[in-house]
Structures are given as structure tokens and as C-alpha cells.
Amino acid sequence: MTVRWVVSGFLILGGLAGFVLVSHGYGSPRLHLPLYVLAAALHLVAVLASRQVRASRAAVLLFVIVLALLLRVAVSLTPESREGDYYRYMWDGALTAHGVSPYRFSPAQILRGEVESPEVLKLSQEGRPVLTRINHPELRTLYPPLAQSLFALGYLIEPFNSTAWRAVLLLLDAAAGLLILFLLRSARLPLAWSICYLWNPLLIVETYHYRHLDLAMAPFLLLFFWGAWKQRPYLAAGGLAAATAVKIWPVLLLPFLATCLWPRRLLVVKSVLAFTVFAAMLFIPYWTSVRYESSSGTVAYAKTWNANELAFHGIQRISLRLTRTMNHVVDGRVASRAILLLLLVAAGLWLGIRARGRGAERLALAVATVVLLMVVAGPTVYPWYFVPAIALSPFLTRPALLFWTPLLILTYLSRSVPNPSWLLVMIHLPAWLIVILQLRDLYRRPGKAPDA
Template sequence: MPPHTSSEQTAPHRRFLASILIPLLTAAMFLVLALEPELRLAVPLLVGVSAAATMLLAFVLYRGESRPYAWSPAVILGVALLLRLMFVTAPAQLSDDIYRYLWDGHNVLSGINPYAAAPAAMTPQTEMRQIHQAINHKEYTTIYPPAAQLVFAAGTALGGTVTGLKAFLVLIDLVLCAMTILLLQQLGLPIWRAVLYAWNPLPVLEIAGSGHVDGAGMALFLAAVLLLFRYGGSRTGAAGSGAVFAAAALIKLFPLVLGPVLFLLVPRPRRLHFAAGFCYGATLLSIPFLPDLVRIWDSLGAYGKNWEFSGFAFNALRSATGSGSLARLALVAVLLVCIAAATWRTAAAQAPENAQDGQVTPVKARRVLAACYAVAMALLLTTPTLQPWYALILATLLPFAAGPAGVVLCWAVLLTYRVQLPYFILGEWIESGWVTAAVFLAPVTAWGMGRLLSRSRQAGDPSVSSPAGR
């Protein structure tokens, strides 16, 4: 047997060092941000540190495809917990949405329908006056669906404080991380990919930092996928998955755009059961809030017609057509076309597998999740309002279908926090056209460069399979 070369002897040592240094560097970067007393005055630092953390994740993705990491589930979850603990007790600085959450949750616990009246029309109790003052857009009835109200109530029950509600949302987020690891194992994918979400700056800042509820919706989406994969062949499993997906959509409406593609994962003999479970779950969650629940449409209508933020495609179309309404309709049409295209391509790819319609295979599940990733990307690039936490729908799917475009977009949305500087100091909300353009063009450029790199690598080695083009 020939003797080992020095490079062969040092390779395991290098892999060990990388496995240790990457989580340590990640934790150190997050600690820099956690020590900042006011993130709204440290937006350049936030952008720079999160960029460094994102580049480290990109390195993990690129290197891990050829030299997998050996992180155990305990290490991945332990580091994820540490990163979130750095921010969970801090005030919610970058967003004030959590005060609306607390107001709604308190109303539910008090037996008051949160859809009955807008906060501006209600006189707060003594202990709720400070929360009431911090609510944004008090003139609108809550825009959050019924399942979100139950999450708010559960989190508010933990002391009725920002920290208590954030801690509850972080707990759900850690469950999401655990389900990501479990689903990766079930699909035959390496579990190190879970760090693309678990150690990502976006969920840490938006859930542990600002306390956004979007992660809870995506946790239920992954739960629906897991139920389909494990028990989708049975009536109960398919119906249960449909009900869980309804709950995901009724926490935040965004998962609805993933519905057509997810439906393809349901075995054909069980699709009626999935649909029935969805309808039953949505009805069961909605009944307690009737009849006032219908008022949510007024708030959703105002949001759909009037809200806009960091939407490059919307701004471009409005400038070209001279009509915001026409631009919104055009973007809805584009999104629907993207959903239809992703659904059709996934269905066409599954056509040869019709003989296995009674089961959900790992290949089917990976294909569906990749299509969901594409739909989420289309949603974020076409929405007139792109708040940073909206990208959590994409971040959740990174471990299953990650490519440069998705990784870059989950960082680029943080650039929009530039508006916090003049708003905090002067009280003026001033958006930057350059930032809006960068948020859109950064992932598009990354996608194009990824495609070129992928083709170049495949030309050199046809056996190479890389996520670079996604």
C-alpha cells in the first residue's frame, strides 16, 4: 500500500478546523450586532456583518457540495439556539409589528374579537396603554388571519411582554430548524444544509430580533410536507396535511402561493382528502372569529391597493405605464404565470412516475420543494411591498434547493433597512431608488453568474451536479 501523501493526511484536519471555525465565526459576527444598543443607528454595520455571515453560508454551500460537513443535529440546533438567544431579550428595534401582535393576543385572551374594531376605536386598559401607543396604523383592523391570532394569544400568555412573545416565536423557529433537519434526512439530503436557514442572519434578526410571525407559518408548511412524505398515502395523513397547510396559510397568506405546487406532492388517490382537510382546517380556525372576520378584507384591500415598499418591478412598471393599479395587476399576472409554469414543469417531470401515485418518493418531494423555491423567488421579485421578513418564505426553502440567487436575496432585503436611519433621526421615511434596484438586481445577477459557472463546470466535468444555477 502506498504511503499517505501530506495532502491526504491534512485533509481531515482541515475539514475538522472548518467544522469548528465556521460556527465560531458565525457566532462572533452575530455577537457584534447583538452588542449594538440601537440597530437603527447601526444599519451600515448590520448590512456589513450580515453580508459577511451570508458569504460564509455561501462558502458552506459551495464547499459542502464536494466536501460535506459533519455537523450533528445537536450542533446545528445548539448554534441556532445561541444565535437567537443573543437577540430575544432585546427590544424589537427594526419593526414595530410585534406591538400589533401583543394587542391582538391580549384581545383574544380577554375574549374580544380582534377583528371587531381597529385599535384607534378602542380605549386600552391601563396595562395596555404603552402597547397601544406603539401600534402602527391604528386606524386599520388587524390584517393577520385567524391562525396568527392563536399564535399571538399563546405568546402573549407568557407574560404579555415583547420578550415573552419573541421567546415563543423563537421556540417555534427552533422547531422549524429541527423539522428542516428531519426532512433533509428523509429526502436523502445532507443535514449540514440546515445551517443555510438555522444560521442565516435573516431569520435570526427577523424572528429573534423583531419577533415576526412568518416563521410560524413556514414551520407549519414544513410540517405539512413532512406529513405528506410520511403518511400522504393514507386518508388521515393526506387530510391532516391539508389541515396543517390551511393553518400555515392562515398565519401568513404567503404560503398560499405554494399551494398549487404542494398539491402535486399529494398522491392522486388522496388529493380529495387533502383538499377536504384544507377546507375543514380553514373553517375550524375561522369560525371563532365570525362574523367580524369579514373586516379583514377591508384591511387587506387597503394593503393591496396602497402599500408599496422596495418593489423594483412595481416602480419600473408604474413609471412605464403611469398607473399604480395597472402595475399591480401586471405583476399579479406575472406571478400567476410563474406559479402556473412551476406547477406545469413539476407535473410534467412527475408524469413518468404515475405508476407510483400511491406514494410520495424523495425524488418527488425534492422536485416539489425546488419548485416552491422558484415560486417564492417569483413572489419576492414581483411584490410591490418587499419587507425584509417577507423573504423568510424563501429562507425556509434554502436548505432544500439553495442557489446563489436565493442566498443573495435573503441578504439583499436587509439593505432596505436604510430607511431606518432618517426615520429614526428625523422622522422621515425616505426610500432609496438605488437600494430598491440593488435588492432586485443582486439576486438576478447572482442567478446569471451561477448559471454561467454551472455550465462551465459541467462542460469540464459532465458528472458534476451543482445548485449554482438556481
């Protein structure tokens, strides 16, 4: 193991330890974000150094896993925040665990006493500190059924407890980490490359401090990647359907089911049919959430949610002009999202064709590029949206997408700076350069993989 690799690993731990101390009030709150960015920058040093690691598998694996655990334990010591998405997770989990549809009532309806269900009223009394802290309480939940099952598991471990939810995330994190190590060995890539995921500060902070759901997609996306790489239609379809049932956007990866199995037409048909069946079964409880548009979180997110966007702002302006010429036959906000969806699906189809039959690295590069495009071109740009792409970075010889993480963290400043436009340009432009680099890597001839 190289000295630079080991030292940078411990420096990441030091940076995150400082982040935790500031969270508890030791030091100026202004240090919170710089320490987070510093840890992300140090991680890039470790990733670059990992390309020179040639030690025995046992020594590498032991060091990687021990430090990965220390990083997670350290960040798990941060206190709860006054607001956060995880309050809705805990409330949804309570409803689901008691057999009540989380899509039926909005938190505001329950707080106003408009719900007659004795079960819900009892839960609202037990979990009132959680219920009153939910963001956008006027909206019903938008999280798909598999996510709701995970929330319910957290509730069953310990009702209305964010540490229990962290435990659920840790189980999914461990599953993703084990899959990455297994797939690296299958692809004959160095196990040290797993630090792209296992030591990643953005992934660790967004999961164990802010407690965001997005890591829950990682093991399912890895199963999809494995199935697509090895041309196993049911594994690929099942993994993609499960990821879509955690958050809807992985449906953008559906073209890969066709491109990776082509020209074996029977396998293509099997995979698409399997995805359709799995997704339909998983989403049966979900369709009620879009029935009443005025209080549907899904509809509100799909039509009106915007945050830290740049490219999408241009798409939306063009869409609004077009709809004005059509006398507003179509809602411009919906049209802009439909245009983006078509562009991303087309990109997925094209990238899937480029990656077809060219090994694990090219497939991971193509899928990760679609995820990167979804984040940088989408209407909402948040650091935690990038977590699933990180799960694919260990398979890349040049994981350029990781160089966006320190900048992506700066989106937390967008609400506090007087003029955020310059900040968003500084964050977004490098991401588009990374997209270009990844497309270049997709076109170059594959080289010989390093020894594991």
C-alpha cells in the same frame, strides 16, 4: 468537520455579537447594518463549506445545534425598538386571549375612546404603552386566525411582553429545525446542510431582534412539503391550510397539492377538499376583517401597500394604463395585484409539474422558487418575507436563493438614501438571476445525493 466550516460558524457568531453590542449603544449606529450584512455573507461561506463535511452524524449534529442555540441567545439580547409589528401582535394577543375579536376595532378607535366594551377599555389601560406604539393604528388587524392564536399564547405566557412572544417563536423555530433534520435524514441528505436554516443570520435577526411573525409559517410549510413529497394528502393539505392561516400568501402553493399527487386523481380530490375544509374552519373569524373597507388592514394591504418593489411597479403601470382605456371600470391597483396573483399561480402550477415525482430536492426547489418569485415580484419587498423560503433551502444541493440574503438586507437603506432606485435595481436584479439558476437546476438531471 472542515476547519473553514467551523471557523465561519464562529465568525457568524462574532458578527451577530457585534450587532447586539451596537444595538445597546456600543459603537456607532452606522455599524448596525454592515455587521448584519457581514454575518449573512459569512453564512454563505459556511453553507459552501458544509458541502464538504463528512464527519459522523453525532459530531456534526452537536456542533450545528450548539452554535444555532448560541446565535439565537445572542440576538435575543437586543433591546426593544420604539416601533415594530410585534406591538400589534401583543395587542391582538391580549384581545384574543380575553375572547374579544381582534378584527372588531382599530387601535385608533380604542385610543380615541370610541369603544364601549369594559373588557377592551381595561386592556387599553393595562397595555397602553403597547397600544400607542402600533403601526398604522387607523387600520384593524390583517393577521389570520392561527396567527392570532399564537399572539394569544404569547399573552398567556406573559401579558404585553415581547420576550414571551420570542418564546412562542422559539417553539415554532425548534419545531421547524427538528422537522428539517428529520426530513434531511429521510431524504438521505447530509445533516450539515441544516445550517442553511439553523445558522441563517437573516432568519435569526428578523425573528429574534425584529420579532417578525413569518418564521411561524416554517413548520407548517415543512409539513406541507413532507406531505406533498410522500404523497400524503391530509398532511399536505393540513400543513398548507395552517400556513395560510398564519399569513395568507401560502395559498399560492395550492397547485402543488394537485401536481404532486397527479395522476392519482382520488388523492388530488382528497387533498384539495381537505385544504378547503381546513382553511374554511380556520378562517371563520377572519371574514369580518374585510367588512368595512375603510379601516380593514387586509383591504388596505391588498390595494395600496407598496414598498421596495421593482417588477411590480412595471405590472402596476401596465394595469393602470389598461384600466384607463376601460374608463376605470376596475381599480388599476386591484387589477395589478390580480394579474400578479394569476402569474404566481400559473408559475406554481408549471413548477409543480416540473417537480412531480422527481424527489425531495426538486420539490423543495420548485416551492422555494415560487416563494422567491412572490417576494421579488410582489408589491412589498421586506427581508422577513424571505424567511419561509429559507426553511426549504437545506434540501437543495445548490441553495442559490441564499445568496440573495445579504442584498435583501439592504432594503433597510431604501428610506435613507436620496435616490433608492439604483439600490432597488442592485437588490432585485440578482434575485432574477437566482430565479433563472433555480429553473436551470429544476431542468437538469438529478444526481446522486451525498452520504448523510
